[in-house]
Each structure stands twice: as structure tokens, then as C-alpha cells.
Amino acid sequence: MSIFKKKTSTLESAEIDAAENAIANREVQGLTQRQIVIRRFLNHRAAVTSLIILTTLVLFVFTGSGFHVGPWQVPGWWKHDIDTLSDLNVCSEGRLGCPTLSVVPKWLGGDGIALGDHPLGQDDIGHDYLAMVLRGAQRSLMVTFIIGTVAGIIGTVVGAIAGFFAGRIDNVLMRFVDFLITIPSIIIGSVIGYHFGNLGALFLAFYLGLFAWTGLSRLVRGEFLSLREREFVDAARVAGASNNRIIFKHILPNAVGVIVVSVTLLMSGAILLETALSYLGFGVIPPDVSLGLLISTYQDSFTTRPYLFWWPGITIITIALSINFIGDGLRDAFDPRQRRKVTLKERRIRLFNRLMRKSENV
Amino acid sequence: MLAFIGRRIGTLFVILFGSSFILYNLTAISGDPREQYKFATDEKSQSALRALVRQLDLETPPPLRYFKWLEGVSGVFYGKLNFGVTRDNEDVISRLSAAIPTTLKLVTAATLTAIFLGIALGIVTALRQYSRFDYVVTFFSFLMFSLPIFWVAVLLKQFLAIEFNDFLEVGYIDVGWRVVLGVLAAVFWAGVIGGSKTRVAKVAISAFVLTFGILTAIVVLKWFYDPGLGPIIVFLLSVGIAFAVTAISMGLDNRPALKSSLSIALITLILYYPLQYVFDKYSSWLLILALAVLTISTATLISVLFAKIDRGAVIRTSVITSIGCGLVVILDRLLNTWSEYLTIDGVNGRPIPTIGQVNPLLTTDDFWIVQLDTVVHLILPTVALTLISFAGYIRFSRGTMLEVLNQDYIRTARAKGLSERVVVVRHAFRNTMIPITTIIVVDISGVIGGAIITERVFGWSGMGTLFNKAISGYDLNLLMGVFAVTATLAVLANLVADLLYAALDPRIRVGNRL
Numbered sequence: 001m002s003i004f005k006k007k008t009s010t011l012e013s014a015e016i017d018a019a020e021n022a023i024a025n026r027e028v029q030g031l032t033q034r035q036i037v038i039r040r041f042l043n044h045r046a047a048v049t050s051l052i053i054l055t056t057l058v059l060f061v062f063t064g065s066g067f068h069v070g071p072w073q074v075p076g077w078w079k080h081d082i083d084t085l086s087d088l089n090v091c092s093e094g095r096l097g098c099p100t101l102s103v104v105p106k107w108l109g110g111d112g113i114a115l116g117d118h119p120l121g122q123d124d125i126g127h128d129y130l131a132m133v134l135r136g137a138q139r140s141l142m143v144t145f146i147i148g149t150v151a152g153i154i155g156t157v158v159g160a161i162a163g164f165f166a167g168r169i170d171n172v173l174m175r176f177v178d179f180l181i182t183i184p185s186i187i188i189g190s191v192i193g194y195h196f197g198n199l200g201a202l203f204l205a206f207y208l209g210l211f212a213w214t215g216l217s218r219l220v221r222g223e224f225l226s227l228r229e230r231e232f233v234d235a236a237r238v239a240g241a242s243n244n245r246i247i248f249k250h251i252l253p254n255a256v257g258v259i260v261v262s263v264t265l266l267m268s269g270a271i272l273l274e275t276a277l278s279y280l281g282f283g284v285i286p287p288d289v290s291l292g293l294l295i296s297t298y299q300d301s302f303t304t305r306p307y308l309f310w311w312p313g314i315t316i317i318t319i320a321l322s323i324n325f326i327g328d329g330l331r332d333a334f335d336p337r338q339r340r341k342v343t344l345k346e347r348r349i350r351l352f353n354r355l356m357r358k359s360e361n362v
Numbered sequence: 363m364l365a366f367i368g369r370r371i372g373t374l375f376v377i378l379f380g381s382s383f384i385l386y387n388l389t390a391i392s393g394d395p396r397e398q399y400k401f402a403t404d405e406k407s408q409s410a411l412r413a414l415v416r417q418l419d420l421e422t423p424p425p426l427r428y429f430k431w432l433e434g435v436s437g438v439f440y441g442k443l444n445f446g447v448t449r450d451n452e453d454v455i456s457r458l459s460a461a462i463p464t465t466l467k468l469v470t471a472a473t474l475t476a477i478f479l480g481i482a483l484g485i486v487t488a489l490r491q492y493s494r495f496d497y498v499v500t501f502f503s504f505l506m507f508s509l510p511i512f513w514v515a516v517l518l519k520q521f522l523a524i525e526f527n528d529f530l531e532v533g534y535i536d537v538g539w540r541v542v543l544g545v546l547a548a549v550f551w552a553g554v555i556g557g558s559k560t561r562v563a564k565v566a567i568s569a570f571v572l573t574f575g576i577l578t579a580i581v582v583l584k585w586f587y588d589p590g591l592g593p594i595i596v597f598l599l600s601v602g603i604a605f606a607v608t609a610i611s612m613g614l615d616n617r618p619a620l621k622s623s624l625s626i627a628l629i630t631l632i633l634y635y636p637l638q639y640v641f642d643k644y645s646s647w648l649l650i651l652a653l654a655v656l657t658i659s660t661a662t663l664i665s666v667l668f669a670k671i672d673r674g675a676v677i678r679t680s681v682i683t684s685i686g687c688g689l690v691v692i693l694d695r696l697l698n699t700w701s702e703y704l705t706i707d708g709v710n711g712r713p714i715p716t717i718g719q720v721n722p723l724l725t726t727d728d729f730w731i732v733q734l735d736t737v738v739h740l741i742l743p744t745v746a747l748t749l750i751s752f753a754g755y756i757r758f759s760r761g762t763m764l765e766v767l768n769q770d771y772i773r774t775a776r777a778k779g780l781s782e783r784v785v786v787v788r789h790a791f792r793n794t795m796i797p798i799t800t801i802i803v804v805d806i807s808g809v810i811g812g813a814i815i816t817e818r819v820f821g822w823s824g825m826g827t828l829f830n831k832a833i834s835g836y837d838l839n840l841l842m843g844v845f846a847v848t849a850t851l852a853v854l855a856n857l858v859a860d861l862l863y864a865a866l867d868p869r870i871r872v873g874n875r876l
Contacts, residue, residue: 178853182378183384190833279512320507321505321507321508
């Protein structure tokens with residue numbers, strides 16, 4: 001089988017490893033841990049692209065539809081909002097409410113680049129669809145963020161306490177986690193969503209966050225369990241450091257990679273959970289909108305008005321995909337064991353070295 | 363060991379007790395099944411309300427009612443399991459026992475495909491780390507992670523079912539599409555096989571020619587209307603399977619293994635026509651089962667005849683080959699039913715349904731038609747579930763494989779001069795499978811309750827439908843019935859996973875872990 005064909009001999013790859021390590025060591029000389037992590041993250045092209053896309057999307061969505069700060073309403077730049085009805089625009093073949101966005105320039109035979117009054121079209125009764133998608137995306141992002149924060153905090157605290165104090169406390173906390181893990185998240189979500197959904201999307205997210213931390217807490221516990229046995233913790237304890245100091249100054253900074261990565265992955269799961277619940281009717285309920293709700297409302301209009309189906313779907317995928325890629329980039333950045341991707345420059349250096357070796361042999 | 367298992371089972375009961383208590387009370391306080399009668403004053407509603415209260419014992423406060431429920435459930439120890447009744451006064455157990463087989467039917471094929479494809483792709487991408495193929499697969503696995511299943515379902519209904527049915531009415535693939543598909547196949551296989559530039563070029567060209575050729579043949583011969591493989595193609599596929607399985611598991615140098623696999627392929631050819639006769643005469647699940655047993659025992663016998671040394675491995679190779687050949691024969695038989703299936707009521711030339719679990723107009727009880735009907739109804743949900751779930755396996759097996767490949771024992775194996783195949787299959791793959799096995803066990807337990815959305819999108823009525831019904835009707839007993847099944851499976855799977863881990867990995871001793 002050619003899959004098994006070796007590209008390089010073992011000896012050669014060992015030398016390459018050594019050379020790579022040397023390059024890697026030279027690159028991180030004199031840098032703090034944080035600088036190394038940031039630099040590694042910036043080298044991960046997909047993650048950086050995703051971060052840019054996600055930031056743009058968040059800004060676009062929040063400035064577009066406006067948002068509440070306490071009792072004040074900050075208006076968005078988009079002229080329609082989800083409550084106002086406007087007349088259905090009539091377009092070709094007598095169809096109503098079709099999108100006015102056109103991206104094909106005139107010289108290619110299109111209608112020219114224009115937004116129009118309703119770029120993404122309108123729903124059945126005349127709501128502007130762009131306003132709905134903006135609000136839906138805003139809801140989904142907030143839900144994701146709240147679940148991530150609540151679950152992140154609880155998971156980290158529980159995991160840290162269980163891992164650090166071990167013994168009986170650990171046993172009790174982890175059995176409690178076992179309780180929660182036996183209940184599938186969609187069951188918890190549905191029960192909560194069905195009965196608390198009418199309190200609004202943000203409360204729903206808060207309650208979901210109260211149950212979503214179990215996986216994270218297990219990971220954090222494992223990390224704490226192994227870190228507390230390390231020499232630097234012993235050294236700190238011998239020097240008379242308190243538990244608080246050891247936890248916050250010595251262990252937590254070392255565990256932050258695991259925490260950050262799992263929280264991002266948790267958030268990408270959370271956005272799908274929210275859409276799934278809204279789809280089942282247990283999540284965000286009308287007149288509020290979320291992306292999942294939009295898709296489930298318009299799934300049957302795929303053949304007649306596909307734009308009602310595509311836009312919310314593409315938005316969900318963009319959000320979830322970029323969060324996943326950011327998580328992947330963070331994992332690579334925090335995990336020193338992960339072999340780095342070899343850049344073009346290093347490949348050139350390697351090629352050069354190999355050529356030099358060959359000429360020496362000759 | 364026994365003490366460990368005993369202790370774990372004890373904990374397991376405590377966990378189940380605790381989580382069911384929490385869920386029971388959480389659900390009970392959050393909604394009231396009497397809600398629909400809240401404003402009704404007429405005598406009829408009042409009597410219905412009284413009946414409901416009596417039937418579900420709503421006068422008792424939930425924490426106490428939980429213990430009554432528990433008493434019924436504890437009947438499992440002396441053979442009188444009782445989950446109570448639903449609000450429609452049906453026995454929960456009968457509802458569950460009707461729903462579980464449906465769900466199993468829905469998820470089995472998808473789970474198996476996802477595991478198989480996911481692990482295979484994960485391993486290949488790990489071996490080709492940082493290649494273009496790796497990047498593409500990584501991107502797609504992240505994309506699959508990010509897709510809501512109901513969104514995929516709508517797309518599949520449109521592009522896989524409706525458009526395919528439309529295509530069948532026309533029955534022609536454009537030359538342009540054939541070229542596109544050929545190029546896609548070329549890129550895929552070139553990425554998987556890899557190697558030097560000439561090798562990549564060769565692989566790409568042959569993949570293109572093969573795909574284009576097959577598609578053209580399909581179009582010219584109108585194969586879609588009366589498909590089937592026929593003895594020649596069945597034989598060629600069997601030989602291919604024999605070579606592939608032997609190459610991966612034993613290496614082509616191992617003559618006994620190759621000979622025994624190839625003779626199985628030959629036997630498949632010889633038995634082709636007799637099998638068709640048997641299939642037409644006496645088809646039933648019993649026959650399929652008997653044939654499966656026969657196939658495996660024949661394969662064992664043949665390999666024992668051929669192999670003098672290393673018998674176990676040769677037997678394994680032959681058995682896998684024979685299972686592959688058997689599946690090809692069954693596929694061929696199913697395809698032969700296709701043209702007849704196209705014409706029956708409710709199909710009318712549009713065979714791929716977008717919804718439902720069985721064709722309601724199906725009147726015949728011909729074994730193969732019924733099976734084909736199930737298969738076509740399974741296509742969409744299976745593809746959707748597979749797409750969603752195999753991404754996880756790709757990521758996980760890729761990560762594990764990479765970690766294993768960096769271990770010292772792999773270096774040692776290479777230093778000993780073992781061939782790359784032996785290093786990858788015997789040393790790396792086996793160690794990769796240890797954590798993957800435990801993940802698989804937990805996942806399989808999860809799919810029973812986890813296909814809630816898929817069931818709704820594709821109109822199947824299994825556990826997910828029951829669960830939906832239970833939630834929206836405040837049907838506590840039904841909800842707890844669903845929960846009891848899924849939660850018990852989940853905790854059992856965790857226990858099995860721990861034990862398996864210890865059994866597979868000698869470095870881990872179960873006793874020390876608790």
C-alpha cells in the first residue's frame with residue numbers, strides 16, 4: 001500500500017526534528033509565555049482569519065440591529081427593525097418580497113451592485129429579512145456568549161476545587177458531575193427551554209449555562225490534579241504560600257490553555273444547541289427571533305424562496321465554524337507538545353541545509 | 363477486579379437515583395399536565411380532569427410521587443417492571459418497546475458508517491499530516507461540526523432526493539458533470555494515496571478515467587433503471603476486497619493470506635448463481651443469518667487449510683474478506699430488486715423518499731422489496747447523521763494517531779527495520795484504537811436518545827418523538843421512561859468503557875482508578 005510509503009528515511013527525519021527544534025527554540029528565546037502563545041496563535045492562519053471574520057460579524061450584527069443597555073435602546077444603523085411592517089415589494093413574475101440585493105455588475109449583464117430596500121427580502125407579511133437575520137444572529141451570539149461565560153466560570157471553579165483539594169471533596173463534586181452528565185444536554189435544554197423559554201432568550205441561556213459546565217469541569221480537574229503534584233507547587237508550598245496564592249498564581253496560569261480551549265469548543269456547541277432547541281420549539285419563541293427559529297420557520301420554502309433558508313443557515317455556520325477554528329488555533333498555541341506547522345521560510349532553510357550536506361558528501 | 367465492578371455498580375445506582383430524582387422534580391415543578399383544563403368549566407372537561415388527576419396521581423406532591431414511581435421501576439429486580447402510564451392511559455413500557463427498534467434501525471447504519479469512515483479518514487490524515495489533503499479534510503470536519511442537522515436535512519432532501527428523482531426521470535448525466543465528478547475523484551484519491559509526483563499523477567489520471575468511464579457506462583447502458591452488478595463485477599469487487607484487506611492486514615508478501623482471501627473471492631463467483639436461486643426461493647432474515655454463519659465458518663476453514671503459521675491473523679483477514687464479499691452479493695441482490703421497486707405503488711419512478719420510515723402503499727411482502735424499501739427510506743437520515751457525527755471521529759482519531767506516532771515505541775519499531783505497514787497497522791493503529799474504542803462505546807449508548815432532531819426532520823417515530831411528546835404534554839411518566847433508558851445506557855457504557863480501557867491497555871489497572 002502506497003499509503004505506507006515513507007517520504008524520508010528515519011535518520012533524516014530525526015535530523016529534521018532536531019533542526020526544527022533548534023529553530024523553534026531560537027524563535028521563543030527571551031519571550032514570555034504570553035508572547036509565545038500570541039505569536040503561535042498569529043501563525044495559525046485559519047484561526048486568525050476566523051477571528052477577523054467573527055469580530056467583523058459581531059460588530060456588523062450589533063451595530064446593525066441595535067441593542068439594549070439596561071433601559072436604554074441603542075439604535076442600529078439598519079433602517080428597518082423586526083417589528084415594523086412595510087409593503088411587500090413586487091418583483092419579476094409577480095412574486096412578493098424577494099431580495100433586492102444584487103451583486104452582479106451591469107457590464108456582466110446583471111442589475112448592478114445595489115442593496116435596495118430589502119437586501120435579503122421580506123417574510124410573508126412584510127418584515128425586513130435582513131433586520132430579522134441581524135436580530136437572530138445577535139440573539140444567537142448572546143446566547144452563545146452567556147452559556148460560555150456561565151458554564152466557563154462554574155466549570156473552572158468546580159474543576160479547580162475538585163482537582164486541587166482532591167480526596168473527599170473531589171469525590172463528592174465528581175459524583176455530582178456524574179449526575180448531570182447522565183442527562184443528555186438536549187433533554188435538559190428542552191425541559192428548561194420549554195418551561196423557561198417564555199422568560200426570554202437570555203434567561204434561557206443562563207439556565208442552559210448552569211448545566212453545560214460538566215465536561216469542562218472534568219478537564220480542569222484533570223489538569224489541576226496533575227499540576228498540583230509538580231515541583232513548582234511543592235516549592236511554593238515550602239516557601240509558605242497559601243492555598244489561594246498557589247491556586248491563582250501558580251496553577252491557574254498553567255491551566256488557562258485547557259480552560260480557554262474548552263470554553264471556545266463549548267461555545268461552538270452552545271450555538272448549535274440553541275438552534276436545535278429553537279428548531280424543536282423549546283428555545284427562543286416568537287416574536288423574538290433566533291437563527292434556529294428562522295430556519296425552522298422557513299425550511300419548507302427552500303424551493304420557492306431559498307433566500308429565507310440560506311441566510312440564517314450561512315450565518316450559523318459562519319459563527320460556529322469560526323469559533324471552532326479559533327479554538328483549534330488556541331489549542332495549537334497553548335500546547336507546546338503540538339508540533340508546529342512548518343512555514344515556507346523554514347522549509348527553504350531545511351532544503352538549503354540538505355543541499356549543503358549533499359555538497360559536503362560530494 | 364470484582365470488588366471494583368461491584369463498587370462501580372453501586373455508585374451507578376446512586377447516580378441514577380440522584381439524576382432521576384432531580385429530573386423528575388425539575389419537570390414536575392416546571393409544568394402542569396392539567397394546564398389545558400385550567401379555564402374549562404363544563405362538566406365534561408371537569409370529569410376528564412378528575413380522571414387525569416386520578417390516573418397520574420397528581421394529588422400526591424412530586425417528591426413523594428417520585429418514590430411511588432421508583433417503586434414501580436424497582437420491579438425490574440423481580441420481573442414486574444412498571445413505568446406507569448402516559449397521559450393517554452397507555453403503558454409506557456409498550457410505547458418504549460415500540461420506539462426503541464425504530465430508533466435503532468435509524469441510527470445503526472449511520473453510526474457504523476460514521477465510525478468506520480471517520481477513523482479511516484482520521485488515520486490517513488494523521489499519516490499525511492500538514493498535506494493538502496489533511497487541510498481539506500480538517501476544513502470539512504470543522505464544517506461538519508458547525509452544521510445544524512436540520513439545515514443539512516433540508517439540503518439533502520433537495521439535492522439528494524428530489525434532484526436524484528428528477529434525474530431518474532431524465533436518466534442522463536451531462537458530459538460536463540461527468541468531467542467534474544471525475545476531477546473530484548482524481549483529487550480525492552491523489553490526496554489519499556500521495557507519494558511522489560509521478561505517482562500522484564498516475565493515481566489522479568486513473569481515478570479520473572475510471573470515474574468518467576463508469577459514469578459514461580452507467581448513462582449509456584441506462585443502468586439506473588435496471589441496476590445490478592452481475593457475476594463479473596461481483597467477482598472483480600471481491601478480488602479487489604481480497605487484495606485490499608490482505609494488503610492492509612498482512613501485506614501482499616504473505617502468500618497464504620493472499621491465497622485464502624483470493625479463494626474466497628473465487629468461491630463467491632462459483633456460488634453466485636446458486637445463491638440467486640436460494641435468494642429467490644427462501645428469503646428471510648433467518649436465511650441471511652445462516653448464510654453469514656456459513657460464510658464466516660467457510661472462511662475460517664479455508665484459511666486454516668492455507669496457513670501453517672500465524673493462523674489467527676490469516677483467519678482474521680479471510681473472515682473480513684468474506685464479510686466484504688457477502689455484503690457485495692447482498693448489495694447486488696438488492697439492486698436487482700430496484701427495477702421492480704420503481705414501478706410499485708407509491709414509488710412511481712421516484713424512489714428516494716424525503717420523509718417517513720416506510721412506504722405506506724407497499725402491499726407486497728416480498729422480502730427483498732421490503733428490505734429495499736427500508737434501505738431507500740434510510741438513505742437520507744443515514745447520510746445526514748453520518749455527515750454530522752463522523753467529523754468528531756476524524757478529529758479524535760487523527761489527534762490520537764499523531765500522539766501515538768510520536769511515541770518512542772514507534773521509533774523503536776522503525777529502528778528494528780519493520781516495514782512501514784507493520785509500524786502503522788500493528789504498532790500505531792492498535793494503540794490508537796484503545797482510546798477510540800472507549801469513545802465509541804459511550805457514543806453508541808448516546809445515539810439511542812440522541813436522534814431527536816433527525817427523527818423529527820425525517821418523520822420517523824422513535825425515542826426522539828416520544829421525548830418530544832412527553833415534554834410538550836408535561837407527560838412525566840413518559841419522559842422518565844425515555845430518560846431511564848438513555849441514562850441507564852449512558853452509565854453502563856461508561857462502566858464498560860472503563861473496563862474495556864483496562865482490558866485493552868495493560869498499563870492501566872482498574873483497581874487503582876477509583
